Amino acid sequence: MRFRPQRTINRQKRVQLLMAILLLVSLFFSTISANATENDGYSAQEGQDLYQKLKTGKRPQSERTYETPEQPTVYLTFDDGPSKLTSQVLDILDKENVKATFFALGEQAQAHPALVKRIVQDGHTLGNHSYNHVYKELYSDFQTFWDQIQRSEDVFASLAGTRPQLVRAPGGTYTNFDAYYYYLMDQAGYIVTDWNVDSGDSKRLHVPVNEIWQTIKGSPLEHEINILFHDGSGHESTVEVLPQVISYYKKLGYAFAPLTTQVKPKQFPVGKPKWSRNMSLAHFQELMKETQQYALAHVQTDQDQKDAEQHLAQQTAVAREETAQILSAQAALPLQIHVAGGSNFTIEPIEYQLRTNRIELPLRFLIEKMGGQVEWLAEKKTANAHFGVYDLEYDLSARSIRLYTLGNSVATYSLADMDFKDGKIIVPLRKTIDLLGGRITDTVIESNKREVSVALRPFYIFKENDSLLKNSLFAMGG
Numbered sequence: 001m002r003f004r005p006q007r008t009i010n011r012q013k014r015v016q017l018l019m020a021i022l023l024l025v026s027l028f029f030s031t032i033s034a035n036a037t038e039n040d041g042y043s044a045q046e047g048q049d050l051y052q053k054l055k056t057g058k059r060p061q062s063e064r065t066y067e068t069p070e071q072p073t074v075y076l077t078f079d080d081g082p083s084k085l086t087s088q089v090l091d092i093l094d095k096e097n098v099k100a101t102f103f104a105l106g107e108q109a110q111a112h113p114a115l116v117k118r119i120v121q122d123g124h125t126l127g128n129h130s131y132n133h134v135y136k137e138l139y140s141d142f143q144t145f146w147d148q149i150q151r152s153e154d155v156f157a158s159l160a161g162t163r164p165q166l167v168r169a170p171g172g173t174y175t176n177f178d179a180y181y182y183y184l185m186d187q188a189g190y191i192v193t194d195w196n197v198d199s200g201d202s203k204r205l206h207v208p209v210n211e212i213w214q215t216i217k218g219s220p221l222e223h224e225i226n227i228l229f230h231d232g233s234g235h236e237s238t239v240e241v242l243p244q245v246i247s248y249y250k251k252l253g254y255a256f257a258p259l260t261t262q263v264k265p266k267q268f269p270v271g272k273p274k275w276s277r278n279m280s281l282a283h284f285q286e287l288m289k290e291t292q293q294y295a296l297a298h299v300q301t302d303q304d305q306k307d308a309e310q311h312l313a314q315q316t317a318v319a320r321e322e323t324a325q326i327l328s329a330q331a332a333l334p335l336q337i338h339v340a341g342g343s344n345f346t347i348e349p350i351e352y353q354l355r356t357n358r359i360e361l362p363l364r365f366l367i368e369k370m371g372g373q374v375e376w377l378a379e380k381k382t383a384n385a386h387f388g389v390y391d392l393e394y395d396l397s398a399r400s401i402r403l404y405t406l407g408n409s410v411a412t413y414s415l416a417d418m419d420f421k422d423g424k425i426i427v428p429l430r431k432t433i434d435l436l437g438g439r440i441t442d443t444v445i446e447s448n449k450r451e452v453s454v455a456l457r458p459f460y461i462f463k464e465n466d467s468l469l470k471n472s473l474f475a476m477g478g
Helices: 008-037 044-055 084-098 106-111 113-121 142-160 179-187 209-217 236-251 281-297 299-330 363-370 429-435 468-476
Strands: 073-078 101-104 125-128 224-230 335-340 345-347 353-355 358-362 372-379 382-387 391-394 400-405 409-411 420-421 426-427 441-448 450-454
Touching: 044 179, 044 281, 073 084, 073 236, 084 113, 084 236, 101 106, 101 113, 106 113, 106 142, 113 125, 113 142, 125 142, 125 429, 142 179, 142 281, 179 281, 209 236, 209 468, 224 236, 345 363, 358 363, 363 372, 363 382, 363 426, 363 429, 426 429, 429 441
Parallel strands: 073 101, 073 224, 101 125, 335 450
Antiparallel strands: 335 345, 353 358, 358 426, 372 382, 382 391, 391 400, 400 409, 420 426, 441 450
């Protein structure tokens, strides 16, 4: 047996120890690199896959959660300001005790700093509408859009101490945004919101008041309505029609609230962009890094924003509760219904309720008082109301109403406004009269008097077995 010198053995041990140290150092830095990649939000391959997915126009599902208000709600929004008209809009909102949302331009904010401060001080939501509203610049490349949002945000922070998370794209997102725009804004923590009712006040210069009003009245009624208005220069008609619009929705039973990060945004689908632009993988990765860094740097700002929104929500809830208490006290009077050309009847306080200027009552009570019939199908959870040439099928499970004229299906209304209490379907008076083709011509809601005047068409009160009259009505279009 041969023995190795001690010196040789020690040298080999030192080499082995050095190799082990080098291996541990290598593993350490590999771990740091892997963690850094994870913290960036995606691996290189995942980033490429995401890039390709967005390139096809597909948007990843948002993980945000939102709250749906119990009461039907209108969100009044005003774009392109502030201007000399904004103070008039704020005065009207203050008088009506209504909160709204102002998507302001940074350029205009610098020109009217006092109005920006008042918007925030009055409890309205301030949103970001870019800096200069120039489409060609904003939609040539996301970097330009991003830079304008940042520039305006800095203006708002310096003037009113707030950095809005809500953004409205000038002209709306449809054909202006692509999936990259949406995704990058979401990564930065912004919420982009469009609208579901366009008042039409910006179709051209000086749109007449009546045209705006008819557009509003002709718009569908949904549980949450986000209305596009403008408070920039040249929109005097918007100021003039605003009180009428607020009164209209109040009478329909809607509450008003400002947009917050808790409100699910109305967003248009991704359409084919009308702007010529290219997004390379390298540029996308640069933008991803920039938006993610912004999000990390503004975590505390976001929390401050949420705290402010929570305070605003508490104020709104108190205002709603006060209104509900006042209306509850007012409801302790009989309601007189005057039907033009028909019989009048009285609804006792126990049979109806006032809620935010809306009269609600049982469907069967109303239809039978007016001379119709209601059949309740318990197994289907539906009620069939027959009145004159009209039939209304109320489906509680689907929350829908199907309207028939002379047995022919005319329309279906989804997310219909109805409730079920104590075995009765509760419906709003005005909407139900409208569905029956009538209209409420006058409403008196005072401390000592409750009266509603209803106009019905003459052929509502025909004999059901009069086939000749039915055929005549059908020929006239029902």
